[in-house]
Amino acid sequence: AQSVTQLDSQVPVFEEAPVELRCNYSSSVSVYLFWYVQYPNQGLQLLLKYLSGSTLVKGINGFEAEFNKSQTSFHLRKPSVHISDTAEYFCAVITSGAGSYQLTFGKGTKLSVIP
Amino acid sequence: EPEVTQTPSHQVTQMGQEVILRCVPISNHLYFYWYRQILGQKVEFLVSFYNNEISEKSEIFDDQFSVERPDGSNFTLKIRSTKLEDSAMYFCASSDLSGQGRYEQYFGPGTRLTVT
Incomplete structure (x- = not known):
């Protein structure tokens, strides 16, 4: 069974500083990888996805992530955060080729941007 | 921009009562999902639905749960x-079937279910 580990439950960072939110998955098969963001009192919004091709993917709001197959990681980065980036971020996977579209989520990382 | 909507936003019910959570997926989407998030825990997959039948379901989705697409727009x-442990935020999601769109699930804002 798939599992997704987000190593940090909370990440405080000062405004305009860079941030990296870590995500590792456990799978011996190919996966599709996603980052979702949840702003307070809202649903989950897709930030970016990796399905195939370039291992560096760019998403909305200036975020990017890099797929590293050897390390089974898909860390999310932003070079300069804004107050509006304060939210909870979820990493998720789908096992490719299995005919399943079920998302398996990590526990989430709460990003707090400090003015 | 089209979005998934859910009603109600908050439902309070007594243990043993039946509840129906409603979702209106994006209109041209054909694949529908329910997930739940118990407070402080992961978002968990419950069920997926395509072509008027369940495609996949998790162990959580036992005989107490059912899904339906009663008309061309709603998904319930x-x-x-209900049990106390059903208290959670329930998210509906939908996706289309064209190419990579199959893997892009659009989520609604959720219904917070509180069982007392």
């Missing part, structure tokens, strides 16, 4: 006899 989750 019914819990027949």
Whole structure:
């Protein structure tokens, strides 16, 4: 069974500083990888996805992530955060080729941007 | 921009009562999902639905749960006899079937279910 580990439950960072939110998955098969963001009192919004091709993917709001197959990681980065980036971020996977579209989520990382 | 909507935003019910959570997926989407998030825990998959039948379901989705697409726009989750442990945020999602769109699930804002 798939599992997704987000190593940090909370990440405080000062405004305009860079941030990296870590995500590792456990799978011996190919996966599709996603980052979702949840702003307070809202649903989950897709930030970016990796399905195939370039291992560096760019998403909305200036975020990017890099797929590293050897390390089974898909860390999310932003070079300069804004107050509006304060939210909870979820990493998720789908096992490719299995005919399943079920998302398996990590526990989430709460990003707090400090003015 | 089209979005998934869910009603109600908050539902309070007594243990043993039936509840129906409603969702309106994006209009041209054909694949529908329910997920739940118990407070402080992961978002968990419950069920997926395509072509008027369940495609996949998790171990959580037992006989107390059912899903239905009663008309061309709504997608519902019914819990027949609620338990305290059913208290959670329930998210509906939808995706289309064209190419990579199959893997892009659009989520609604959620219904917070509180069982007392």
